[in-house]
Amino acid sequence: MEDLKQALKQQIIESLNLQGMKPEDIDDxxxxxxxxxxxxxxxxxxxxxxxxxxxxxxxxxxxxxRKVLSSVQSMAEYIQEHKKA
Amino acid sequence: xxxxxVITSAGIVxxxxxxxxxxxxxxxxxxxxxxxxxxxxxxxxxxxIGEVCLSNEDLADKLSISSTTVSYTRTGLLAMLAIExxxxxxxxxxxxxxxxxxxxxxxxxxxxxxxxMYLHFIADETQGDFVRYIDTLDCAASTxxxxxxxxxxxxxxxxxxxxxxxxxxxxxxxxxxxxxxxDKAICGGCDALSRFTVNGFLSLKNVDREAxxxxxxxxxxxxxxxxxxxxxxxxxxxxxxxxxxxxxRFSGYNNTNDAYHPTAPSPDGAGALRAMxxxxxxANLTTEAIGYINAHGTATINNDAAEGRAIEKxxxxxxxxxxxxPFTGHTLAAAGAVEAIFSIMALNGNxxxxxxxxxxxxxxxxxxxxxxxxxxxxxxxVLSNSFGFGGNNVSLIFSKA
Amino acid sequence: MMTPVYIxxxxxxxxxNTFDGDGIYETLITSDNLKLFVKEPDYRxxxxxxxxxxxxxxxxxxxxxxxxxxxxxxxxxxxxxxxGTGLGSMTDTERFxxxxxxxxxxxxxxxxxxxxxxxxxxxxISLQTQSTGYNQTYVNRGLSTEMSLLDxxxxxxxxxxxxxxxxxxxxxxxxxxxxxxxxxxxxKKESIPSNEILKHNDxxxxxxxxxxxxxxxxxxATKAIAILKGIKMLxxxxxxxxxxxxxxxxxxxxxTWDEIDVVIMGNSGDSRFESLYSNALxxxxxxxxxxxxxxxxxxxxxxxxxxxxxxxxLFNNQRIPKNTLLQQGTATHYRNILILNHYPLNTASVLLLxxxx
Numbered sequence: 001m002e003d004l005k006q007a008l009k010q011q012i013i014e015s016l017n018l019q020g021m022k023p024e025d026i027d028d029x030x031x032x033x034x035x036x037x038x039x040x041x042x043x044x045x046x047x048x049x050x051x052x053x054x055x056x057x058x059x060x061x062x063x064x065x066r067k068v069l070s071s072v073q074s075m076a077e078y079i080q081e082h083k084k085a
Numbered sequence: 086x087x088x089x090x091v092i093t094s095a096g097i098v099x100x101x102x103x104x105x106x107x108x109x110x111x112x113x114x115x116x117x118x119x120x121x122x123x124x125x126x127x128x129x130x131x132x133x134i135g136e137v138c139l140s141n142e143d144l145a146d147k148l149s150i151s152s153t154t155v156s157y158t159r160t161g162l163l164a165m166l167a168i169e170x171x172x173x174x175x176x177x178x179x180x181x182x183x184x185x186x187x188x189x190x191x192x193x194x195x196x197x198x199x200x201x202m203y204l205h206f207i208a209d210e211t212q213g214d215f216v217r218y219i220d221t222l223d224c225a226a227s228t229x230x231x232x233x234x235x236x237x238x239x240x241x242x243x244x245x246x247x248x249x250x251x252x253x254x255x256x257x258x259x260x261x262x263x264x265x266x267x268d269k270a271i272c273g274g275c276d277a278l279s280r281f282t283v284n285g286f287l288s289l290k291n292v293d294r295e296a297x298x299x300x301x302x303x304x305x306x307x308x309x310x311x312x313x314x315x316x317x318x319x320x321x322x323x324x325x326x327x328x329x330x331x332x333x334r335f336s337g338y339n340n341t342n343d344a345y346h347p348t349a350p351s352p353d354g355a356g357a358l359r360a361m362x363x364x365x366x367x368a369n370l371t372t373e374a375i376g377y378i379n380a381h382g383t384a385t386i387n388n389d390a391a392e393g394r395a396i397e398k399x400x401x402x403x404x405x406x407x408x409x410x411p412f413t414g415h416t417l418a419a420a421g422a423v424e425a426i427f428s429i430m431a432l433n434g435n436x437x438x439x440x441x442x443x444x445x446x447x448x449x450x451x452x453x454x455x456x457x458x459x460x461x462x463x464x465x466x467v468l469s470n471s472f473g474f475g476g477n478n479v480s481l482i483f484s485k486a
Numbered sequence: 487m488m489t490p491v492y493i494x495x496x497x498x499x500x501x502x503n504t505f506d507g508d509g510i511y512e513t514l515i516t517s518d519n520l521k522l523f524v525k526e527p528d529y530r531x532x533x534x535x536x537x538x539x540x541x542x543x544x545x546x547x548x549x550x551x552x553x554x555x556x557x558x559x560x561x562x563x564x565x566x567x568x569x570g571t572g573l574g575s576m577t578d579t580e581r582f583x584x585x586x587x588x589x590x591x592x593x594x595x596x597x598x599x600x601x602x603x604x605x606x607x608x609x610x611i612s613l614q615t616q617s618t619g620y621n622q623t624y625v626n627r628g629l630s631t632e633m634s635l636l637d638x639x640x641x642x643x644x645x646x647x648x649x650x651x652x653x654x655x656x657x658x659x660x661x662x663x664x665x666x667x668x669x670x671x672x673x674k675k676e677s678i679p680s681n682e683i684l685k686h687n688d689x690x691x692x693x694x695x696x697x698x699x700x701x702x703x704x705x706x707a708t709k710a711i712a713i714l715k716g717i718k719m720l721x722x723x724x725x726x727x728x729x730x731x732x733x734x735x736x737x738x739x740x741x742t743w744d745e746i747d748v749v750i751m752g753n754s755g756d757s758r759f760e761s762l763y764s765n766a767l768x769x770x771x772x773x774x775x776x777x778x779x780x781x782x783x784x785x786x787x788x789x790x791x792x793x794x795x796x797x798x799x800l801f802n803n804q805r806i807p808k809n810t811l812l813q814q815g816t817a818t819h820y821r822n823i824l825i826l827n828h829y830p831l832n833t834a835s836v837l838l839l840x841x842x843x
Contacts, residue, residue, distance in 0.1 A: 048290070207665050246623050281582065285599035
């Protein structure tokens with residue numbers, strides 16, 4: 001789980017081009033949107049692309065997407081549950 | 086009024102059919118043109134789209150063009166077919182001598198052809214079928230197709246402001262006539278379905294797999310469509326002098342920007358409200374004068390909330406409105422002109438077309454769209470909205486001649 | 487005939503030092519691979535830092551160039567924004583298209599799709615300046631600059647109160663684009679350094695280029711740095727047509743050929759278009775200096791905007807950059823400038839600019 005979260009943070013930084021940020025700057029439970037990293041709705045679509053490309057997980061429902069993408073912790077948990085073998 | 090701009094001819098191609106009559110019939114009969122792709126070469130075969138029911142070969146046939154020798158893309162062919170209808174009532178030889186503008190609108194040019202050949206474009210090969218499509222990627226390619234095919238040499242311009250493109254073409258045409266640069270302007274837009282566009286909207290996750298439900302609580306995105314529609318604009322005095330039929334007056338317009346977000350509208354509908362208010366002011370009309378609103382109504386979560394709020398704020402529950410997107414799909418750059426023609430059909434037929442697939446009122450709205458055909462209405466003025474990416478909002482008003 | 491409009495500011499991002507650095511008078515930047523790419527400035531001071539992360543270079547270029555023109559004119563919020571581009575963001579279009587093919591229509595980045603939309607630069611500038619007025623985008627091949635300026639004139643003419651319009655153009659060249667257009671003979675087949683391209687005018691083709699330029703236009707003369715008198719847009723131009731239209735443009739504005747101090751020409755070393763300006767040039771007197779610019783920028787659909795920017799440098803500095811001079815005239819003060827430009831394969835334009843009184 002820790003490895004997954006670490007990898008996820010690196011992927012988020014790359015996918016959203018969060019210049020100057022390092023994985024350790026992102027707290028597991030900090031909100032990614034709004035006050036947290038200040039990400040917006042297009043970033044959330046980009047994160048869904050990340051999940052689909054790297055983990056084969058497709059989220060169709062926007063509301064479910066918002067829940068899954070609320071923090072690194074919630075993303076990691078969702079990946080563990082749904083990752084294709 | 087000396088400077089009144091009127092519409093004297095129109096041509097349309099959409100999923101509802103070829104021509105003014107077949108489109109009007111389908112609207113009156115409540116027959117949607119949405120279906121699964123027959124010609125679009127996408128892997129998403131389950132999607133409902135508003136595809137024009139003719140293959141490229143059949144489109145070319147209708148225009149008496151040999152489809153194997155020329156570089157017309159589907160975009161160009163759709164535009165040409167709509168223009169052919171518009172020109173049918175006109176003396177083309179006389180038109181060639183006039184000060185004419187052709188203001189076209191488009192979003193992805195000949196992408197419908199280019200996307201199938203792009204790997205050839207960028208490979209080492211220099212010979213092959215792809216070569217004739219090599220200069221068709223940009224929006225102005227279809228503009229040139231039309232002028233070439235009909236042997237016209239007008240002043241040309243091509244607009245690309247996403248989903249409001251064709252509405253903007255009408256504004257620019259009207260402005261050029263008013264200021265005396267040209268006497269007549271053919272204005273409208275065209276877009277053919279492409280995998281590029283379909284996948285683009287899929288990546289935005291705002292495509293409904295089922296038929297779209299504008300202004301419904303359970304709406305879940307749009308259906309894409311294709312088509313072309315053009316209108317002939319000229320001064321009322323000129324039209325009267327020629328003794329030609331006047332379809333409608335183009336009495337008001339306004340173009341504003343949301344300045345809110347790259348793709349989403351301001352949630353309170355401030356941008357939509359500004360566009361509609363400005364168009365009413367330009368037309369010198371009050372809200373009570375409007376007999377029908379042809380809404381943008383894409384059925385995306387954001388658009389319908391913003392547009393619905395703006396309509397409610399400005400008109401209350403007093404003016405019937407509907408979105409015709411469930412009939413045609415969202416025809417993007419053509420949409421503004423397609424719906425301008427639908428507005429004129431409503432005006433002249435004294436009817437209001439239904440907003441298909443509506444069942445549950447939206448929580449945030451106290452108004453609801455018209456859900457079945459209303460006839461024998463006294464409609465003097467129709468307002469039509471088109472809102473696009475980049476915050477580009479346009480409202481147009483058409484009035485009885 | 488159109489009423490003249492006033493230019494309050496101009497900014498250009500080009501392969502030369504036009505945006506920051508020492509300008510165009512000293513250094514000449516060249517290339518020897520038939521491509522002139524823009525010298526990318528630091529965009530961070532012009533763009534919202536949260537938004538810049540996802541932006542491709544053309545989007546950054548367009549926004550920055552537009553914001554600089556506004557700040558130079560001392561204007562926060564223009565009344566309208568009109569943009570013109572031949573190609574929009576090719577990088578984003580190519581990326582989305584190639585991903586779509588490679589990934590078989592699955593898991594595609596929305597950012598590339600959004601940014602491939604031709605009006606996205608316009609939308610971003612509207613957002614950054616909170617400009618809620620008229621906004622328009624033309625994708626009009628070699629006449630995208632001209633149509634944007636014409637629409638600005640129409641808008642300003644229609645507005646009785648004092649109003650400003652931000653007009654801007656932008657185009658980028660990509661490696662793919664170069665390959666594609668090479669198949670329809672846009673470029674030279676032989677290798678020629680960019681600074682020598684104009685001399686090699688006995689073979690077809692030129693060099694590829696790119697750039698952005700933005701102008702603040704107004705319907706009042708206060709603080710004007712140039713006056714845009716008129717524009718002619720031509721389809722299927724010939725040397726005769728260009729000369730006729732130039733004659734008419736001058737007549738409309740009461741300017742004689744003797745009063746033309748500078749002609750800026752779009753000749754590009756392409757043998758197919760070398761004679762396009764000859765009839766117009768025959769009308770000139772010894773007064774006129776002849777300038778060219780495509781060896782500085784390469785060929786692209788909105789290159790006319792660079793020539794307008796160059797005209798403004800001449801008005802401001804009353805000095806001709808030596809790298810642009812083809813033939814020195816006798817005029818010592820530059821008041822009237824005629825721009826003659828073409829874009830392959832079938833459009834041209836004539837513009838008349840004047841120094842404000």
